[in-house]
Amino acid sequence: MRFIVGGIMHETHTFSSEPTTTSTLPTFRGDELLRYAGVNHSLGGTLDACRDLGIAVAPTFFADGVSTGTPDRATFEALAGELLRRIAAALPADGIVLNLHGAMVAEDFPDAEAEIVRRVRDLVGSTTPIAVTLDFHANLGQAMVEACDLVTTYDTYPHIDAAERAREAVQLLARTVRGEIRPTMALAKPPLLPVPQAMFTARPPFKTLLDRAHDMEERGEALAVTVAGGFPYSDVPEAGVGALVVTDNDPRAARRLADDLAALAWELRGHMQVANRPPREAVAEAIAYPTGPVMLVDVGDNIGGGTTGDGTALLAELIAQDARDAVVVIADPESAEAAIAVGVGAMVDLSVGGKVDQRHGEPVAVRGVVRRITDGRWIHEGPENAGAPADMGPTAVVAVGGVDIVLTSCKSMPGDLAQLRSVGIEPAERQIIVVKSAVRWRGGYGPIAKHAIDVDTPGLGSVDLSRFEFRRLRRPIWPLDPDFAWSPEPVIGV
């Protein structure tokens, strides 16, 4: 058996002004994709599963970048075009595995992944099955369900099962090719638009939903079941929660199970609300705790969700309140360069952060001592992306009183202890650590954190969705429209 493998993974924050171009997205071609083998990532899981099942792999093209703004038509056509050309050159194959995100938006294509899969379908025809893997934050739509044969979506956030869900997709695709199963799918879309912070899958309400989904799988009612949380900062009709069920040649059962999950999600919506603390109170509380680390969760500047990574609300407050033993990572190439230029041990005056846009706080003027300079490279310890290399660009640590500011050249998601260790900081020994994240931080920091405070910081990750001007989103949708009734359409004959 031989599978063609490739994909494009981008979570598009449609309110972001940061451009997404072919040069901002790292791309891999042909055998370059094989570097993902063994990595806890969709592509890694796909490659590993094929190897274990004795399936030959034709690696084509892969793009995978941090969340930023909407790619224009030319960028989309360049990326999709290369993927399609390379797939065409690799044909024939027994099956296609596409590793996509599910919340990519491009100019002219609000559901960019559905467009990609449609084009692949047109290319390979209806007899070659297509399996798609998506992120838990996918904004699932009917067009995707119609364009492919089966979809698997992560069941975890932080995304610690990315490789496992891809392995599931490969196994199901292989069984489909062998004629053992005939996947049928149904998608239900309750009108729910929770924020990422409400989607931590180790706790209700999403734990409740995913437990129900796993029950359906374990009872043998379905081949694969998931509830995707969706990505609320993509202003598209399909944004929000989706329940997706894959059954074996039983579309009615798929419909019924998806509707059951959607109804349960709707019932649980009250538990999808979050309330965060103002920065001043949060910092005072963090300082007062007798033991650390205390995680100050900078939800408004959640880098993984498409923010700038240069938000200053918590940095300013930590300096104002003279915090001790605190660490903040700020993406600010100018400041990193200035600190690197003066060298370790020298004093430097900087205007830190708040530069990319007007939504993440003002730049903060500081005078500090350069403690450390690195090339910004490190390897993920995991659990998310374990084994994958990371590159923050040239990086400097500048101590301002009791606050260590890690100045990186590129924005770099928190959630892995190796990030701070790479600049000589042992996270477990610190009193206060600011994480520019909503939930992802829990992957690495969860086991060592003594306390965590979710902070209502400004930015593109704000949990107050009324701060964003939605134009294309379907309405009504909770919580933007708080009072309306909803239930799944009744299914005739089930």
Ligand SMILES: [Zn+2]
């Ligand atoms: Zn995600």
